[in-house]
Amino acid sequence: MTVTADxxxxxEALVAxxxxxxxxxxxxxxxxxxxxxLVRAFSTSSIQxxxxxxxxxxxxxxxxxxxxxxISVVAQALGVALGVLFAVGRQSRNPVTxxxxxxxxxxxxxxxxxxxxxxxxxxxxxxxxxxGQDTNALMTPFIAALLGLGINEGxxxxxxxxxxxxSVDEGQTEAAQALGMPRGLVLRRIVLPQAMRVIVPPTGNExxxxxxxxxxxxxxxxxxxxxxxxNISSANLQVVELLFTAAVxxxxxxxxxxxxxxxxxxxxxxxxxxxxxxxPLQRIxxxxxxxxxxxxxx
Amino acid sequence: xxxxxxxxEQVHKSFGRIEVLKGIDLAxxxxxxxxxxxxxxxxxxTFLRCINHLEKVDAGRLSVDGELVGYRQEGDKLYELKExxxxxxxxxxxxxxxxxxxxxxxxxxxxxxxAPVRVKGISKKDAAEQARALLxxxxxxxxxxxxxxxxxxxxxxxxxxxxxxxxxxKLMLFDEPTSALDPELVGEVLDVMxxxxxxxxTMVVVTxxxxxxxxxxxxxxxxxxxxxxEAGTPADVLGNPQQERTRTFLGKVT
Numbered sequence: 439m440t441v442t443a444d445x446x447x448x449x450e451a452l453v454a455x456x457x458x459x460x461x462x463x464x465x466x467x468x469x470x471x472x473x474x475x476l477v478r479a480f481s482t483s484s485i486q487x488x489x490x491x492x493x494x495x496x497x498x499x500x501x502x503x504x505x506x507x508x509i510s511v512v513a514q515a516l517g518v519a520l521g522v523l524f525a526v527g528r529q530s531r532n533p534v535t536x537x538x539x540x541x542x543x544x545x546x547x548x549x550x551x552x553x554x555x556x557x558x559x560x561x562x563x564x565x566x567x568x569x570g571q572d573t574n575a576l577m578t579p580f581i582a583a584l585l586g587l588g589i590n591e592g593x594x595x596x597x598x599x600x601x602x603x604x605s606v607d608e609g610q611t612e613a614a615q616a617l618g619m620p621r622g623l624v625l626r627r628i629v630l631p632q633a634m635r636v637i638v639p640p641t642g643n644e645x646x647x648x649x650x651x652x653x654x655x656x657x658x659x660x661x662x663x664x665x666x667x668x669n670i671s672s673a674n675l676q677v678v679e680l681l682f683t684a685a686v687x688x689x690x691x692x693x694x695x696x697x698x699x700x701x702x703x704x705x706x707x708x709x710x711x712x713x714x715x716x717x718p719l720q721r722i723x724x725x726x727x728x729x730x731x732x733x734x735x736x
Numbered sequence: 737x738x739x740x741x742x743x744x745e746q747v748h749k750s751f752g753r754i755e756v757l758k759g760i761d762l763a764x765x766x767x768x769x770x771x772x773x774x775x776x777x778x779x780x781x782t783f784l785r786c787i788n789h790l791e792k793v794d795a796g797r798l799s800v801d802g803e804l805v806g807y808r809q810e811g812d813k814l815y816e817l818k819e820x821x822x823x824x825x826x827x828x829x830x831x832x833x834x835x836x837x838x839x840x841x842x843x844x845x846x847x848x849x850x851a852p853v854r855v856k857g858i859s860k861k862d863a864a865e866q867a868r869a870l871l872x873x874x875x876x877x878x879x880x881x882x883x884x885x886x887x888x889x890x891x892x893x894x895x896x897x898x899x900x901x902x903x904x905x906k907l908m909l910f911d912e913p914t915s916a917l918d919p920e921l922v923g924e925v926l927d928v929m930x931x932x933x934x935x936x937x938t939m940v941v942v943t944x945x946x947x948x949x950x951x952x953x954x955x956x957x958x959x960x961x962x963x964x965x966e967a968g969t970p971a972d973v974l975g976n977p978q979q980e981r982t983r984t985f986l987g988k989v990t
Contacts, residue, residue: 607837609833609835609837610837610839612790612833612837613831613833613837613838613839613896614839614851615790615823615826616788616790616826616829616830616831616900617826617827617850617851617855617899617900617903618823618824618825618826618827618828618851618855618903619823619850619851619854619855620819620820620823621819623854623855627850627854628839631841632839632840632841
């Protein structure tokens with residue numbers, strides 16, 4: 439701050455009565471009462487929570503959760519790769535490339551993902567052998583789930599990536615071209631890295647969706663966590679208990695990813711603002727040192 | 737005289753049905769500074785962009801250092817240049833934009849070494865050494881690791897000039913380099929351009945800075961409505977304009 443010298447003593451800090459928010463207290467009480475009723479209803483019901491807790495760490499459930507994570511990660515990775523490919527393809531000046539990209543997005547975004555999973559899984563009915571190999575042996579539940587989920591995701595990612603590429607100022611492309619950079623290099627080094635800031639948040643959202651949508655692979659015998667849970671409940675008939683077991687696992691996976699997402703987004707905001715925002719940990723540490731930040735948060 | 741660095745003969749350019757350039761004739765000799773003046777919409781920037789292959793010429797001939805822009809001539813036939821060939825030609829021409837267009841995700845140093853490393857294949861170490869020297873030359877030796885958002889407009893534009901110089905261009909194009917700057921930052925950018933001119937760089941400068949044109953320009957070209965209205969030495973065009981339109985324009989800006 440530039441201040442001219444000799445301005446005399448600083449004026450006293452203002453003291454004012456802050457605005458009161460009585461309705462916040464009222465609504466908080468209402469919500470607490472409703473929550474209490476809900477918890478009571480479930481705890482006095484016939485649900486055996488012990489069963490839910492018992493199966494949380496049961497072998498097939500844990501490996502099912504692992505398979506849910508595995509298929510989600512690889513299918514999302516495939517989706518991102520295809521998304522970039524077809525987003526760039528749509529912008530291509532080659533009419534064949536842009537036509538094929540349009541067709542891909544049109545078909546895979548226009549039909550249900552469950553239908554696509556069933557199509558891949560039943561591919562043997564159309565092509566009994568592929569390159570001399572038995573299609574049924576090739577098309578394991580994992581491969582079918584990967585293709586079904588990943589290729590479907592690619593169509594959505596293509597639209598997200600397209601929006602990201604479009605968000606980068608045209609002057610960036612011109613400046614890079616003026617330096618003699620060919621198109622591929624301009625895309626890879628200049629446009630895509632800047633588009634990431636727009637692409638990453640919805641991609642995180644897509645991945646959270648993928649964690650849950652992967653439960654559809656249940657229909658093609660892939661042993662993800664929901665299938666593992668229903669396998670058990672079909673034997674012990676404790677359907678709701680095991681659904682809650684699976685629900686807890688989904689919440690663990692999605693919550694853990696939210697943390698990852700925060701740091702990834704922070705990484706890609708470099709250069710967009712003058713300084714990076716503090717991480718939650720840094721904020722906690724700062725508060726411990728300097729005491730509570732002054733002023734009430736509104 | 738030697739081959740002109742830029743030679744335009746009856747250059748035409750239209751966007752849709754709007755004709756922006758209606759037959760430009762112009763020659764820029766190597767080692768000279770040519771200042772393009774004129775009201776907005778007169779086609780100055782479009783002409784500059786044509787020189788750097790950012791726009792295609794519709795009719796007439798435009799050549800840089802004796803080679804046609806955008807085409808290759810074999811006998812009587814013209815062949816469109818391939819993407820990669822155009823890129824190669826652009827690498828020899830430096831361009832500075834009104835809005836700087838620095839790459840915001842790279843530091844000042846990163847901006848400058850990008851093209852020499854990726855396009856020319858210079859080693860990262862040599863490129864960084866050259867970049868530091870260039871930053872020193874534009875007076876920003878202490879801003880090596882700064883991101884564009886951390887720099888003032890004038891500093892950004894000086895980094896942009898250093899970035900263009902890093903490709904060792906034979907021609908520098910400036911598209912209203914000081915128009916987006918706060919008045920007190922204009923001088924520092926013009927100083928860098930002056931020193932470039934002194935070192936014998938061939939420059940084509942679209943500008944509204946009359947003082948700069950008068951002091952640094954070897955030729956001044958006044959454009960209006962897509963044609964060259966008047967061209968000559970600064971003393972002639974700015975001091976003793978022959979055309980009514982030039983007089984009206986100069987009367988308004990000075």
